[in-house]
Amino acid sequence: MxxxxxxxxxxxxxxxxxxxxxxxxxxxxxxPPLDLDLTQAHGNTLATDVLAPHPYPAFDQAAIDGYAARWEDLGGAGRVGSHPSFGRVEGGPRPVRLNVVGDLGASSWRPVRLSPGTCFSVAAGAPLPIGADVVVPVHWTDQGMAAVEILHAPKRGSGVRRAGEEVGVGQVLAPKGAYVTPAMVATFAASGIGHVVVRxxxxxxxxxxxxxxxxxxxxxxxxxxxxxxxxxxxxxxxxxxxxxxxxxxxxxxxxxxxxxxxxxxxxxxxxxxxxxxxxxxxxxxxxxxxxxxxxxxxxxxxxxxxxxxxxxxxxxxxxxxxxxxxxxxxxxxxxxxxxxxxxxxxxxxAGAEPVFRPSVKAHLLETISSPGGLREFRPAFVTERRGGGHTVQPLAGGPYTLSGLAEANGLLVLGERVTTAAAGSTVDVLLLDRRR
Incomplete structure (x- = not known):
């Protein structure tokens, strides 16, 4: 033999x-799952789907600093982009003048209503006055206090965030098995969630x-x-x-x-x-x-x-x-x-899904040999190609695997029946974390 x-x-x-x-x-x-306070949930995986109990935003609000107004009252002002300098141009459309009937901050809570020809000075996050459907940016105005001249009219709905616009009641915020990230924690908190069930x-x-x-x-x-x-x-x-x-x-x-x-x-x-x-x-x-x-x-x-x-x-x-x-x-x-x-x-x-690292198909940059009958995992460096796809450069393997792993961002996988993989062939590569 x-x-x-x-x-x-x-x-x-x-x-x-x-x-x-x-x-x-x-x-x-x-x-077994645990019910954890939101501040302790980061780094764990969710044991159940997390559904939004409340809308986000929770109420109609101003998205920017400016003046909350009715769009119909701005019809005489110049349109967006008609005057790039956002200043007055002789002979151009005249500004619209509105009375400023109050100021609203993010901590304001009393409901107020707009009447025709008026507006409110608002801060980002402030509740939107009833009847308002646009917030004019401060720099599109003369920044008046008792009355304001609006030089250009935004599109209807500009500068406004409606209740539930980002997250609706009952919406799945994150699925079972998802890793709890800082952004996910913020989304949960903003939707009124204080505890989550995690593995x-x-x-x-x-x-x-x-x-x-x-x-x-x-x-x-x-x-x-x-x-x-x-x-x-x-x-x-x-x-x-x-x-x-x-x-x-x-x-x-x-x-x-x-x-x-x-x-x-x-x-x-x-x-x-x-x-x-x-x-x-x-x-x-x-x-x-x-x-x-x-x-x-x-x-x-x-x-x-x-x-x-x-x-x-x-x-x-x-x-x-x-x-x-x-x-x-x-x-x-x-x-x-x-x-x-x-x-x-x-x-x-940990209840994570999927349990295996992600993998990609990549074009091999040099010919390599592999022991027959064994599934070989060889250190490699993967590069994403401009225009799509990946290439992979094999690194030191065999008795030098440890030094190869020190610079690898992937593991080239060669199946049991592979004894030679030619340059230019397509191979599977397991992607390792690259936390720099």
Whole structure:
């Protein structure tokens, strides 16, 4: 049997990535909903559709500073644009003179009515007088106080905001599963909403395992590996919308490892570990968590058709059966594993829709090869083309995936049957967040 045939045979024994993801996500449910004060809702996802209980604006109001008037009373004034300088032109249309019968500010509340030939001086946000259907900008007038000369007539309805013009009663302000943004908070508040029902942000605990690990701030030495993973995965969990806690390094002590993870179930909705997923003599995590102990949960480790990294673990820990995800120890593979598995799990727990990152089709800028039988996720830089469409530049992959990820804004996805992708071909690219 040739080396290629051996590789294909080995790949055929791996579980397809889509099948594996489906089996994991079907076991999970979003976290129970919470009724939160509006000031605490940002960053969570909505558990229900949010409907407007009141119109916005709540009443007819002035949209600008100016003079609220009846449009019929302005018929003799020059039309908009007839005099670009907005000044008097000899022989041109004469201004319209109206009596100013009062001033209205945003805090005014008594209803007032216009009579023919009169107007009110109004501030933006002030209630509109009954009968008014236009607000003339201040700079289109002589800014009179007892009486005002209007040099040009706006269109009917100009400068006016009608009740419910932006949001009507019963209108869906945001759908279930939407991420609560600052602008959304403002819309809710303006519509009279003080509380919303949300899925809470998942609490994620990150643990790095291995006797060889040392903390950051020093270079690796023979027999030592700097723990980059727990820092990176904690940051990735925060970016995914979680409340993330880095526990740090746990040695390969079976009882200490099991005890640490079970202690974390009291404050975690999801536990992410890194390292120890293989079958080597030092891979204690796999031996400990795959042991079936009643009431303590069990993790199943699966060889997945994924590159980089292939073995992923998923199951539960402790009597509370808190989900746990086990990622490889190699930093690049750990981050790819997070994007493939942990990111959608966090989104699902948070009730977000959709759970996967957005993707685009892009034209490949250079020819690349890919291992057959594996779905490869390669760091890439995506650029939107002028006139539409995208191009993608592959970045360092394979053993250099970590350095490639540091400058990537996307992940180029090459399917199991792809061994070579030619320059100019169309490929799928998963878009990563670019928060600068």
């Amino acid at each position: 040739t080396a290629t045939a051996d590789a294909e045979a080995a790949a055929n024994e791996l579980k397809p990535l889509a099948e594996y993801l489906g089996s994991v996500l079907r076991r999970l449910r979003p976290l 809470p942000s998942p609490r994620v605990v990150v643990v790095a395992t291995g006797d060889e690990l040392v903390d950051v701030g020093r270079p690796s030495q023979p027999g030592q590996v700097v723990d980059a993973n727990s820092h990176a995965l904690t940051a990735a969990a925060v970016e995914a919308g979680a409340l993330a806690y880095r526990i740090g390094i746990c040695d390969d002590d079976p009882e200490g490892l099991r005890g640490l993870l079970e202690d974390q179930t009291l404050r975690a909705d999801l536990i992410i570990t890194t390292g120890g997923t293989g079958t080597g003599p030092g891979d204690m995590l796999r031996r400990v968590l795959s042991r079936r102990d009643p009431g303590r949960g069990v993790v199943e480790f699966t060889d997945v058709a994924l590159c980089p990294g292939s073995t992923l673990g998923f199951g539960t820990v402790g009597g509370e059966e808190v989900p746990v995800i086990c990622l490889p120890g190699e930093p690049g593979a750990a981050l790819i594993g997070f994007e493939v598995l942990a990111h959608p799990v966090i989104q699902l727990l």
